[in-house]
Amino acid sequence: MDTIRNSECGIWNSELALLSLLQLASPALPVGAYSYSEGIETLVEWGAIADAQSLQHWLERELHFGAIRIEAAMTIRAYNAVLASNLTNLNYWNSWLSAARETEELRNSSWQMGRSLVRLLLELQPQLESIFNAVGHSVNYAIAFGVAAHCWQISPETAVLGYLHSWATNLVTAGIKLIPLGQTAGQQILINLQAHIVDAAARISVLTDDELSSCSWGLSLASMAHETQYTRLFRS
Template sequence: MSIGDRSQVLSLLQLVSPALPVGAYSYSEGLETLVESKTIINNHTLQHWLEQELSYGAIRLEAAIMVRAYQTTLENDIAALSYWNTWLSAARETSELRASSWQMGQSLMRLLFAIKPQQAQSFCIEGECNYAIALGIFASLEQINLQSLILGYLHSWATNLITAGVKLIPLGQTAGQILLHELHANISDAATEIMSLEDDELSSCSWGLSLASMAHETQYTRLFRS
């Protein structure tokens, strides 16, 4: 492996690490509501939920928009980048989901400006920046392999929600890691499909997530922000 390849791998590991200071750990994406309502009660029901989200849900759509942010950054097409950012904001079903995407996106953009101030200056977006957009920009500037980026993004998403499930259900740490390992095939299949999606195929079926997110706003006790 060349020095350049090593640098790309290290950059990817940093961007998808749970230690990345964007606040992903503070969101459950409705999982807290689903556990309280007994929709998710153990590792099997959590696995089913995550598998369905990877196949049909919002994370699939977000990853596809991240791909477009990556490509438009390579092409230095700021107008297209802003378009997809606005498109993704409009596609968020609840104010909480939108706010979490914006908060994480702005946090990641601040990190990008701290690490690559000159390059980042060329990709300022008016208004709030979604997390998937910021990640696409950052990864493109770091020259991370696109397929590896999608895998890393989906794996990071699954890791965050399984970690939330370990706390909420609760599950043991070993059970959580077994579940993450069992999702590898689903993550790989989803990444392959996402790479080939055309613009007119961008859609998701995540009404369950939407309802859980809306209910979370008025939940009596909450550990997570969303």
């Protein structure tokens, strides 16, 4: 097994890095991702998403043009900031992402999942405390994910793939409950999204700071409407 390199978190090899990515991107990770639909609950209520095809189309468009691109790009910037021991930069990108969130629900979900991941990481890797202290109280999930990826020696490009796949899995699961769909239909959507995830990850990995933008007005409208939606199963 080839050793990647030493770090403050220990010596890691490629097989362990893969297992760490699977753990970090797993639906079993206790960060509460299952409680958020990112506007899909509202879109189902409106009839904009009504079947497997429309759910897949929404997720494809989000991968290529939506706010998830910005989140995934932040995992790379967090990773590089920790790699360079530049905690000022890490704090900057965390604040930037907080300001870029379109609605209160989306910001709160990012902060809540971030807090949960930070708490877990500090229990597993207490030496990360100084890093998260530099970021501040409200750590976004994408930032914490990037820090974890660096600590566990997951390459930034692979971390983006894991982040996007985890996001897609959570939202497909939400769609299965809300539309509703069968489990087989959900798995087919995930298979159909694989090429889109790979393509999106490749594009995200080379985004410059000046290219950090998204077309997410549909998500914004759905998220704002969800705040006052009468019947809700999800927190966003």
